Amino acid sequence: MIEVKGLHKSFGDVHILKDISTTFKKGKTSMVIGQSGSGKTVFLKCLLGLFDYEQGSISYDGKIFGQLNADEKRNIRSKIGMVFQGSALFDSMTIAENVMFPLRMFTKQSKSEMEDRVNFVLKRVNLADAHYKMPSEASGGMQKRVAIARAIVNKPKYLFCDEPNSGLDPKTAIVIDNLIQEITEEYNITTVINSHDMNSVMEIGEKIVFLKDGKKAWEGSKETIFKTDNEAVTNFVYSSELFKKVRKMYLEENES
Structure with a gap:
């Protein structure tokens, strides 16, 4: 499990992450979504230990990363797997x-x-x-x-994926989504995925964290995202006519 408490990150005078708190559980695929510039990539790099931060803490199974010595940090990093946006082979x-x-x-x-x-x-x-x-x-x-x-x-105990479906056709993207979810459940990994692909979110988003302007604006699941009246979320998720229709169908089915 990864627990984030009150995370703040700035670059000079620019405040990127603002008081983010959330938890990512073992055996679950968690999605971090948001528009470009929302802080997703910076957040992921903080989770990876690549960026320091001014306030807050990130704990890996109860161990606060910022309080560990160099060998202990290396041990945590050895338990992290990373899938980069461009594969990076x-x-x-x-x-x-x-x-x-x-x-x-x-x-x-x-x-x-x-x-x-x-x-x-x-x-x-x-x-x-x-x-x-x-x-x-x-x-x-x-x-x-x-x-x-x-x-x-x-x-690894922790798996991070940055836009794993970038550049893939829809059919292949589903194969990759399912593979990530299968591996997460099979090996009881804590998996965090940065994505802007709403098809992926609705396919495997057991937990969804929505960032807006560096803040956690909403969190829930692929089921509850249909029910939210959070305007920032609905504007992002239902920017396409397809998802507007899907939401309408979902709400109608659950009202009947």
Whole structure:
């Protein structure tokens, strides 16, 4: 579980995050949504330990990150998996080498142990025969699956994803959504996803945190988001005619 209390982050005179408090639970896919400039990326980087902050705290299973020494912080970071927006694979490495990279960084496993783990996670994301391909030979969907395999290869307790469906067609995006949710439940991971894709939010958003102008303007689930009368949320979520129709149908069904 990750618990955020009273988080404030500024860059010079610009106050980006303003008193954000929330909790992300194990085994759940949590979504952080909001318009561009709402603070989503800065928030995610604070959760990752990449940015310091002026006030507040972030706890990982009860351990306050800001109070840990260097070795303890490294231990927390070794338990974090990250799926980057552009997959961020190393072009000069094969797919297997990309997936093995975190094991080389954070573990002292033997080569055979690392190879066994790489084989396992590549099979888990349905890429059992892709070991020797280069990233340039893989489709966008395959690259995302490689990124997920690399993120989970070191058996993380915490998984962060930044726009994991960026650049994917709708069908492939659903495959990636379902894979992230399956892995989250299967390994009881605390998963936090930055997204602007409302299809993803409605597909796997067990918890949704909506940021506006650096503040937490609303939180709930994909079920309760249909019921809210929070104007900032409804303006963001129902900016398309499709979601307006979906909400209307949902409310009509639940009134009858």
